Amino acid sequence: MIRAASWSFGFVVLALVLLLSLGWTEAHGFMSMDVTDLWAKSIVQIDGPVQFKATDAFYPPVPYALSLLGQAVLPDTQVPVPFVLSALVGAGLLVVWFLNLRDTGQFSGVTAALVVLLLALNPFFLRALADGPETMFCILGTWLFARGIVNLRLTGNAPDMMKVAVGLLVVALSDSYGLMLCLGAMPFMIVAARPSMIAASSTGYLVAMFYPVLAAVGSLMFVSMIFDSRLVPLLSETATPLTLREHLVILAGLGPAAFVAILRNILIPRLFMPLLAAVGAVLGGYTLNTFFHVEGDPAMALAPMLGVLVAAIRFWPNLPLREPIAITLMALSLLTSALVMRHVAHNETRVWTNAMLGKENAASRPTQEVVSFLRDKSEIMVDVEKNPQIVVGLGNIDRLVIAGEPAYDWALEGACRGQTISWSRGRPRGRSQQTEFCAGSRS
Known part of the structure; x- marks a missing residue:
């Protein structure tokens, strides 16, 4: 009982510390578009009119459903609900990584704590934390997949096969990029498999691994087709043009540490081959x-390698100098990741890096000025799906007139009464656009 209470206390403390880091970047003008869209959508769906019909899709469903639940429980919170979810998932990951290294990997408590601390301070982990619960769940699913694929090679048991399938399912239903990870893992599943399984039925082996993913995604597409809705959105984002050199710079953040971690078991094929498959799945x-x-952000496409890195270290053989090498490897990975983050071409990551260094994001000032102007206004007609920053900035929709309300339709049929505000902004999923909305004053 006392042990459970101490772990619960540690989990809460970790979550609060991670929330403080998110609050630091938010205070300096950074909030990722994924967090903005998810929180605005949750506010509108929970507090908006029953007649509101959202045209945005809800895929991936796991973070969306949890965000709706969080918004329903904490309707008036000033802390972004996706930040809370991201911090909780991040704290849970750090706790289970520590327990896995100490209890199952047989590392000392001090070494396990230092390894987890270096992982928590890694810029890829902190950037994934700021990107929202989608990326954090993606890291969680990749770690489950990596653990499961190694245990499946060692034992061949059905529970380990389920771990692999659950890991792939968590990845696929938590982030759109998870679909790319599932497809990327497919050719490497044969490399990781036990020879006896391949000899019995290679097709059955692959079907057993990927059936939950196919069933879940297929169900969403079927519902989307039946109701003629966009439950599954257009998945592609605005591309960030990168040269081969820039891709190699990003891969240098976590790639070398991952390869060193799996090469430690190169003389043990039953460990090396599945770990190689896990690294290959992310690549x-x-x-x-x-x-x-x-x-859209290539750095976030590499972030799931953190889960593979933890799994690889956990399966290191208990040889001399194992623990000092693990700590050194994590420290070097932190340094290389910090250098990489300074040279990532994607705009959001550059803004995040500057926010972590305490530099104000000048691009957020227009949004702040618009929100400040609207705080004492009412009957503000705005397309909340195209302007989620307005919803997030105000924190509620009490003063907004949105689709589904009679006043919104009346305004569309007639002239806009009050002031018309023009606001130019850019989004990662499309080009910059000119947005206009009305701000009136209720007498």
């Missing part, structure tokens, strides 16, 4: 993303 997803652009 395969990253490669596919360069063509399909499902994840």
Whole structure:
């Protein structure tokens, strides 16, 4: 009982610390578009009119459903609900990583704590935390997949097969980029499999691994087709043009540490081959993303490698100097990741890096000025799906007139009464656009 209470206390403390780091970047003008869209959509769906019909899709469903639940429980919170979810998932990951390294990997408590601390301070982890719960769940699913694929090679048991399937399912239903990871993992599943399984039925082996993903995604597409809705959105984002050199710079953040971690077991094929497959799955997803652009930020496409890195260290043989090497490897990975983050070409990551260094994001000032202007206004007619920053900035929709309300339709049929505000902004999923909305004053 006391042990459970102490772990619960530690989990809460970790979550609060991670929330403080998110609050630091938010105070300096950074909030990712994924967090903005998810929180605005949750506010409108929970507090908006029953007649509101959202045209945006709800895929991936896991973070969206949890965000709706969080908004329903904490309707008046000033803390972004996706930040709370991201911090909770991040704290949970750090706790289970520590327990896995200490109890299952047989590392000392001090070494396990230092390794987890270096992982928590890694810029890829902190950037994924700021990107929202989608990316954090993606890291969680990749870690489950990596653990499961190694245990499946060692034992061949059905529970380990379920771990692999659950890991792929979590990845696919938590982030659109997870679909790229699942496709990238497919050719490497044969490399990781037990020879006896391949000899019995290679097709059955692959079907067992990927059936939950196919069933879940297929169900969403079927519902979308039946109701003629956009439950599954256009997955591609605006591409960030990168040269081969820039891709190699990003891969240098976590790639070398991952390869060193798996090479430690190169003389033990039953460990080396599945770990190689896990690394290959992330690199395969990253490669596919360069063509399909499902994840607009290439740095976030590499973030799931953190889960593979933890799994690889956990399976290191208990040889001399194992613990000092693990700590050194994590420290070097932190340094290389910090250098990489300074040279990533994607705009959001550059803004995040500057926010972490305490520099104000000048691009957020127009939004702040618009929100400040509207705070004492009412009957503000705005397209909340195209302007989620307005919803997030105000924190509620009490003063907004949105689709589904009679006043919105009346205004569309007639002239806009009050002041018309023109606001130019850019979004990662499309080009800059000129947005106009009305701000009136209720007598």
